[in-house]
Amino acid sequence: MQELILDVQRLRKYFKGPGGFLEGRVSFLKALDGVSFQVFPGETFGFVGESGCGKSTLGKTILGIYRATGGHVIFKGRDITRLPRKQAIRIRSEIQYVYQDPGSSLDPHWKIRKILAEPLHIHTHMKRVAIEERTREMLKAVGLGEEHLGLYPHEFSGGQQRRLGLARILCLNPSLVILDEPTSGLDVSVQATILKLFLDLKSRFNLTYLFISHNLSVVRMMCQRLAVMYAGKIMEMGDTPAVFERPIHPYTQFLLSAIPTIEKKTGSSEEIPLSGEPPNPEDFPPGCRFHPRCPHAMDRCKKEAPEFRLQGKDRWSACHLDLK
């Protein structure tokens, strides 16, 4: 059996809810509520789902920016969920997170030279000359040049800011990179060049990606496997081509039916109607969290939360329907 790079087990992250007290108890906002998946070295694993379902929280909890409420993150065979601070900092150079908003992760008062060098000063004992050399090399790897070193972040376009964000994390020689909405806000042609850059960097630096995105067409193109999240849980997980070809969870069926660009088989081109909003994460409905919006909901779905289980070859799903 191939060794895993990442093994996430029943991961939970609860925030203290802004709603204050519910029924006399402090309410919790369950941003992640028992998420389990495994990632193999070299693959690109996608996460999709509506806004607020917990994708960014997942990335940040894996990295340790958020302290997990429960569950485990095993990275290269080692439990890194609750490491002491010093060890956590060391591990963090191996796992890198590329923020959803690239502009905000680059200090506007610093020139690019300093922005790129800073993580190396923090995480390594490299000398100044070696740091300069490394930053130039990584800038080149992402398609920018030395002439950019003296500029400030606001002098770059959105696409260039993504490149800078990548150069900054690559300096630390990571093995797992969490890309959070890496193409949002970019026009289609820039998106295409950035996606190609991800592929080039992945093979050049032996990277593994967790790829978080709203854009299902991009996920389809980039990811070997994917997980569909809803209200802090994974609803369906499997090989990307198989999930797109035959989604089994009603929520995945809805998400895929809503993509206009994907060619649909004859007879299945209708958009599946889905009413209502995602549930309040401070007060999830009982049973299956998706049941109030599910066109197939049965009595059982209102009472009993479905188990996340294997439903065929490499396909996991959390649904009471007979999905075979």
Ligand SMILES: Nc1ncnc2c1ncn2[C@@H]1O[C@H](COP(=O)(O)OP(=O)(O)OP(=O)(O)O)[C@@H](O)[C@H]1O
């Ligand atoms: N630091 C925080 N403190 C309190 N609540 C938070 C915090 N971060 C996220 N949340 C809440 O957790 C839930 C999940 O948020 P998250 O940002 O992970 O969603 P997302 O799937 O990344 O959404 P989007 O697609 O809009 O980026 C939301 O209800 C959000 O309000």
Ligand SMILES: [Mg+2]
């Ligand atoms: Mg997010």
